[in-house]
Amino acid sequence: MSATKGYRGPKGTYDVYPGGGQGQEPHERPELWELVERVARDVFGRYNYSEVRLPVFEEAELFVRSSGETSDVVTKEMFLFTDKGGRELALRPEGTPGVVRAFVEHNLDRLAQPTKLWYMGPMFRHERQQKGRYRQHVQIGAEVLGSPDPLVDVEVISLLYAIHKSLGVKGEVVYLNNLGDFETRRRYVPELRGFLKKHEAHLDPDSRARLDKNPMRTFDSKSKETQELLDEAPLIGDFLSEDARGHLAAVEAGLDALGIPYKLDERLVRGLDYYTLTVFEAKSAALGAQDTVGAGGRYNGLVEQLGGPDLAGIGFGTGVERILLAAEAPEGGAGLDAYFITLVPEARLPALRLAGALRDAGLSCDLDYADRSAKGQFKGADRAGARFAVVIGDEELARGVCALRDMASGEQREVRISDGPQELLRAAGA
């Protein structure tokens, strides 16, 4: 916050640093990130997904091709730059294009199908920041390539739901829709456009501008008048092909079987061009206007469009900052096993040696390096959440022992220093 004296982080970014949570947003706390990573890794493992780690920048063209020339993400939110070889590059605004690119580049369709992948990493969008919206933010995502099976849709949605649930996201509702296949949209879009043209005078300016290029996005409008108008508009549900209708029904049956609560929302459209059939959005009532915690959908034409085989695909992305904002912050972290308190300079080397031995044995410990008073060092032990304080002073050195103090009970016993860490461990265990 202060920053008169030096540099500040770039607009729309934030730092993760130790601070005991004081004045920090949850996503600024390192212990919460460790928790998220642990949980994500664990859940993905249980669903048999493999991790991919990809560059945070790609050829800009890749995003234009996949996300869509008219999408906001591409037209106004990309961080673009040219490298010294004249290549047009972009910091990735989302994860899916990179994953599909890597899938095609490495011929991952040779692996067992479908290919189930997950990632976690920063995404970049040049937009006005807000709480729960940052220019650099972290998404956890999954992509399943190579299967059109609606039960894969179910798995992906349940995966998203499981991650949120494991991390304590509050007030979550999953919205589901089906945007149809290409045939569906060929019939539906002209119908919708025709309807909107008739009422063009009553549309808000943004919706009017989208009329020709992407009329379905009109459903995203927050204008009251436009929304009232849309009550009369034709809905895509009535235009779904036989296949699309069956797909949606199968997804619903699967979600019901798993007991995942969802709401069908025929007005749900997504900002990216590549979606087909299933789209979904998980929102949390615990957030403000940026209430989407995670979202995704099926993209059956994308792999081929990016130069790969004609394979189906589906995936989601979920924002870690938003997960943490919408979650109950867990309290209490793991403390140290031992904290060494040295009362005379001659005690420092023996303490260092013992601490090293304990660390080698797998215990966590720390010592005072600030030459503090005994009282100060005990405070340090307390603040570090140490289970034991190991005290070495004049008297102990003279008798070749250290005092092992249980910080919770206050009980103290002596252990011979020459007995080494094993004896300390035994004494501590008692």
Next chain:
RNA sequence: GUGAUCGUAGCUCAGUUGGCAGAGCAUCGGGUUGUGGUCCCGAAGGUCGCGGGUUCGAGCCCCGUCGAUCACCCCA
């Protein structure tokens, strides 16, 4: 990119009609020459976001700028 509100100690915030920058918490030290989490005392910590203007005098008023928050646009 548009609009509104805000910016004072590490954190949360007081600061009157413009008159010597404060509190609580946190930090460090002392009370207990070697024993923490309670209590008491003390210390340290600020170019009041930054730059300009008005004024004898600006944390306070005016302009600009940067940043944050909220709402749009859109999204995770």
